[in-house]
Amino acid sequence: MKLPRMVLIDLDGTLVDSVPDLAFCADEMNKVLGLPVRGENRARNWVGNGVERFVKRALTDSLHDEPEPALFEKALPIFMALYAENTSARSRLYPGVREGIDYLQAEGIALGCVTNKAARFTEPLLQELGIYDCFGIVVSGDTLPQKKPDPAPLRHAADFFKVPAEASLMIGDSMHDVEAARNAGFSVIAVTYGYNHGHDIREANPDAVVDSLAELPRVLED
Template structure:
């Protein structure tokens, strides 16, 4: 447990790799796009480390297996349109919830915490997916990778949430699976917790600069509860010293 700076009053949760295992959907949509370009299919092992930096980067990285930069630029608009068409057609069909996500969101809500979902997935994909998987009702704020001028690892989406809920960044914690989440949180001045089961661009989560690795969203809720209890004890101790 880290030293208490301020009680946590809001939580920003990532989507892909944190709440939902979406790689099977990515695989299906990307291979639909690749087939239209006359390319061989890719596997989930190839796709997984490419997830998390937004659709534009995903498409370019997948095409880079076959094309040089000039060719990628030439077909990018066609490839993006194809990918979006395929993804919208199958969005959520093979996506599954990670363990204890619903229970974790319920525990966070029970603590009176305000909840936001910030993802680099386009908002047109994220919103129906949250609804389909029974997650939409937990979040008062949802931002996709194209909702604002910049996406994670830029701090802008997290700072926007802080403004939306009228809280200082020190009162907000981000929960994610990748360095994108941690870098955005650190730059914004928020706390950050990392789940170990996600994607993180194929790199170990132990390398991420976070305030702790938690087994699940439910474990994150327990971490926050303990953190806030410690904050309360510290505040009471300081008040007693002034008496």
């Protein structure tokens, strides 16, 4: 692949394994509500569509079912309070992330983080893990009215850096990342290790697939 002028990277499931914290908070929320504890393995299937959808999945143990509105209204502030205190207590960068970021920075590529996670959680998480300053822009799930797979967050970052779509690359772990990139006219690289609801990310037909961001020098050429 041709070396891009701008790279946007997803957060949960691409840069950071945030499920241990999310699962902890979901289970503590369910305990308060008298619901079953779901566990970390179940929570790994729920990430990627924002905090409200994650909470609904924790309540119903389903990707698509809707909880009773009154239950959700009670649950959401409980989860938000828990997660505000546990945003980065258990979360860790994936292996190869620092190497990948170092490579992209050494190449002089503009870097942004684009996530569906709310800014109140995104920014502290990036700061606690020591990579916030690596990004020229952070587009969170509530920065704009639209979230991925809508292309608006990607186009917003491209406009910020004044880089055309054909010189832009998205890196993510989910179908929504690939769809957002395609909708924006970006190239897209997918990682194999993230959260994609149990599906092989190759099914989304990204331009390339890597097992680690440390493999980027192999995939991208000057």
